[in-house]
Amino acid sequence: MIRLTKRVEFCAAHSYANPAWSAEENQRVFGRCSNVHGHNYVLEVTIEGEPSPETGMVMDLKALKDVILEAVVERFDHKHLNLDLPYFKEKIPTPENLAVVIWELLEPRLPGRQELRLHRIRLYEDGSFYVDYYGERAANG
């Protein structure tokens, strides 16, 4: 098996709050992250599969890029994650939760070939902090 990775970037704003908690409790738990702020996110999407005997490719990187741009970048870039999108009405837009949302957006849009699957979503909030998600297979395994 070969793994290939496509990297893209997007910029978005967010703030952290649990609506079940008081303002003081949110401030205690989330600190400055309870203010609206933003990040230059870097997303790495890793696909695992066998190279096609015809093309020599696991997946055409241009096709992968197009899927990521359509499913993720155009949705999230220069948006407010809490206010502009439906995904964080019930969940706090931490990088942990955002990585899972991105997996769920990308996974069904990838070519349904048996010899190819989404391996990992790696989401950098900045150069010194990132989150990895390997899907439910890893979570259940």
Place this chain on the structure above:
Amino acid sequence: MGKDAWAPLVEVTRAYQFSAAHRMHNPRFSPADNARIYGRCNNPNGHGHTYRLEVTIRGRVSRQTGHVEGGPTLDAVVRAQVIQRFDRMNLDHLIAPTDGPTSTTEALVALIWRILDGALVTGQLCHLRLEETPSNFFELDRDDCPGRPDRPSRSRPTGARK
């Protein structure tokens, strides 16, 4: 945002830097053998590196906070237990003979694993990557991590020293 049956399992990584000096020297070897085995790293007055450390923890995402358990305190633990201990220090005074024959980065990453594994939530530490320079790095992995195929076993630190 109440309790939910299913919570995704994610890995969270934070990166740190610390600067330290060391000298590779095994007192059980002769001076000639030390010079032959360790080369420039055996310089009598030592040398130093800006080490870069990546710490990965793994856990289920809390519905209450959106973070993995221990995630918000990871930074404080690593700074108190690792960065305070090693930054601007001579590693030769901090790595005991039980950690390894000399202050190799193999010995250092294994020592940092033991320090953090004892200080973090049990079983949460998942992966360590210690870069001696951008070209030379050493990794330790808990054996059941999801990303394991591209990672070395915990018992086999990787990396080559020039």
